[in-house]
Amino acid sequence: MIDVPHGLAAAQAKANGDAGQAFVAALPTLAAQFLQRWDLRLDGTPMHGRCALVLPVTSTADGTHAVLKLQLLDEESAGEPAALRAWAGERAVRLLRHDEPTGALLLERLDPTRMLTHVPDPHEAVLVIARLLADLTATPAPAGIRRLGDIAARMLERTPQALTRVEDATARRVLADCAAALREVAGEPGDRLLHWDLHFGNVLAADRAPWIAIDPKPLAGDPGFDLWPALANRFDAADVRRRFDAMTDVLSLDRPRARAWTLARLLQNALWNIENGARPASQDLEIAHRLSDDRTWPRRRP
Ligand SMILES: Nc1ncnc2c1ncn2[C@@H]1O[C@H](COP(=O)(O)OP(=O)(O)O)[C@@H](O)[C@H]1O
Ligand SMILES: [Mg+2]
The missing domain is CATH 3.90.1200.10 (Aminoglycoside phosphotransferase (APH), C-terminal lobe)
Incomplete structure (x- = not known):
């Protein structure tokens, strides 16, 4: 079970009110769902900004390191997968998988310490x-x-x-x-x-x-x-x-x-x-x- 970082919960409550709180409340279940559906295991500490929960994961099937990014689907975030697909890894992070209904993204793992x-x-x-x-x-x-x-x-x-x-x-x-x-x-x-x-x-x-x-x-x-x-x-x-x-x-x-x-x-x-x-x-x-x-x-x- 994933603990949603306090900073993300606070930012979502502030920016998106009830919708933000509902999103945060649903995050542990959503994360568990995608770990299972995309055959991933968690292998690091959850990261976040003001919008997204970002989980370091490894593909159980082939050992690929990636991150699972979950965020509230809104008019600002909706375009992210289309943009990443258009850039195709040129100067932008590679998109590995995308779930349209929830907006969940599986992204190439970069180095968050740099x-x-x-x-x-x-x-x-x-x-x-x-x-x-x-x-x-x-x-x-x-x-x-x-x-x-x-x-x-x-x-x-x-x-x-x-x-x-x-x-x-x-x-x-x-x-x-x-x-x-x-x-x-x-x-x-x-x-x-x-x-x-x-x-x-x-x-x-x-x-x-x-x-x-x-x-x-x-x-x-x-x-x-x-x-x-x-x-x-x-x-x-x-x-x-x-x-x-x-x-x-x-x-x-x-x-x-x-x-x-x-x-x-x-x-x-x-x-x-x-x-x-x-x-x-x-x-x-x-x-x-x-x-x-x-x-x-x-x-x-x-
Ligand atoms: N592909 C990635 N590889 C490694 N770390 C990532 C990756 N994407 C995001 N992160 C980490 O998660 C944090 C939040 O992700 P980000 O996509 O910037 O969402 P937000 O909209 O919340 O700022 C980043 O600041 C970074 O530390
Ligand atoms: Mg960010």
Whole structure:
């Protein structure tokens, strides 16, 4: 019988309320079911993030080391198997098996003790993310992946109402600027396969490659929308612009467009906060500010 880690139970109760608690309560039975159905034995300590229970397992049949990943099936997690299949192990973890009704995944085992978070120089880590993103987003999104164009349109509809709930005038202005930037690019939302959540904790090492991406919440869209995690993680206000420039160089992105999609990503976070009764994150407002020094941006229109 598996003990669900307390951190996962707490995160699920907070993020998903009753549905999260029901998911956590059902996890021991679900895990036992898949160990049996896929002929696996548990061979390590359960791991987790905020969404998933990840069990190190070995295939009884052929001794393959893998992990069993169980998470609440929702619109963010639903695309994970399709994305991993499209990447086919190129820079991303290999998908070994998938159960459609529950979303259970059997994944190639990587080395969880070697995480990009542990690389001492954040700038080196940012370059690793950039190179991963360059390859991952070179893949066109497969059918059925959520579309950034739809998400962007809904964000623009939600913004006016959300802004009325922001008391701080500076924050309101910054978010209005983010929405204006998004409006300029929303008509060309892109069609690449995006990871959406490529922060340093979602990159692990393995023997077959130095760094491999895990845990996508995939979207079909513009790669500029994928830059925010590496700006916000291991945050350093003075380094925001340097990281942004380094990533746009490696990915060969048009800077004004990448900036607009990054501001759109900040708006996405802020809308989520505001609609959940919280304030926009001050760190995100700082990132917007650091990307908005007008003198350093070429004008898009005369
Ligand atoms: N393929 C894997 N091999 C080894 N460890 C893994 C693998 N996938 C996930 N993990 C471990 O489980 C943790 C949570 O998994 P992750 O897919 O990131 O889910 P979450 O959405 O909860 O963050 C990771 O931080 C890592 O420590
Ligand atoms: Mg994760």
